[in-house]
Amino acid sequence: xxxxxxxxxxxxxxxxxxITEDEGMSVEDTLTTLREALTNATLVLxxxxxxxxxxxxxxxxxxxxPFAVVPCCVYAKEFSRRRLRDxxxxxxxxxxxxxxxxxxxxxxxxxxxxxxxMRGKNVVxxxxxxxxxxxx
Numbered sequence: 001x002x003x004x005x006x007x008x009x010x011x012x013x014x015x016x017x018x019i020t021e022d023e024g025m026s027v028e029d030t031l032t033t034l035r036e037a038l039t040n041a042t043l044v045l046x047x048x049x050x051x052x053x054x055x056x057x058x059x060x061x062x063x064x065x066p067f068a069v070v071p072c073c074v075y076a077k078e079f080s081r082r083r084l085r086d087x088x089x090x091x092x093x094x095x096x097x098x099x100x101x102x103x104x105x106x107x108x109x110x111x112x113x114x115x116x117x118m119r120g121k122n123v124v125x126x127x128x129x130x131x132x133x134x135x136x
Contacts, residue, residue: 041065048072048121054079057100060129061107068126070116071096093121100125 025033044060044067046053053071060067074096076082082090082099090099097113104111109130116122 043067044069046070051075051078053096053100054082054103057103057125060127061104061109064109064129066127066129068124069100070121070124071100072121093123097123097125 038059041059041063042065044056044065046056046067046069048070049056050073053069056069057067059065071093074091074093076089076091080089082096084090084095084099085102088095090096101111101113104125104127107130109127111125111127114124114126116124
C-alpha cells in the first residue's frame with residue numbers, strides 16, 4: 001500500500017514523496033524516522049536534486065545550516081514563479097544558479113559558487129550557513 005504524504009507533516013515544506021509500506025517500515029515509522037532525520041540535520045547536500053533544489057536550499061537557509069547543491073535541470077514550467085531580483089523568469093541553468101545565490105544571500109548567509117572537476121552540470125552553490133531565519 002502506498003501513502004502519499006507531504007514532508008510538511010514532518011515540519012518542513014518540500015515536494016510530495018511516496019512512502020511504500022512494502023519497504024519494511026510502516027508509514028508512521030517512516031514519518032517518524034524522516035522527522036528525526038530532518039530535525040537533527042546539520043548539513044544539506046543535493047547532487048542534481050531536480051525538483052527538490054529549492055526545498056533543499058530553503059530548508060538549509062531557514063535553519064542556518066551549511067549546504068551544497070549541484071543544480072541540474074531548471075524545470076522552468078514547473079517552477080514558473082522563480083524570478084531573479086530584476087524580475088527575469090528563471091529559464092536557464094545559469095539563471096537557476098544566480099537565483100539560488102540570490103535566495104541564499106537574502107537569508108543573510110554568505111554564499112559561494114564553485115566549479116567541480118567533473119563532466120556534466122558541475123556548478124556547486126554552497127554556504128557555510130548563517131543564523132536561522134524566523135519562520136512566519
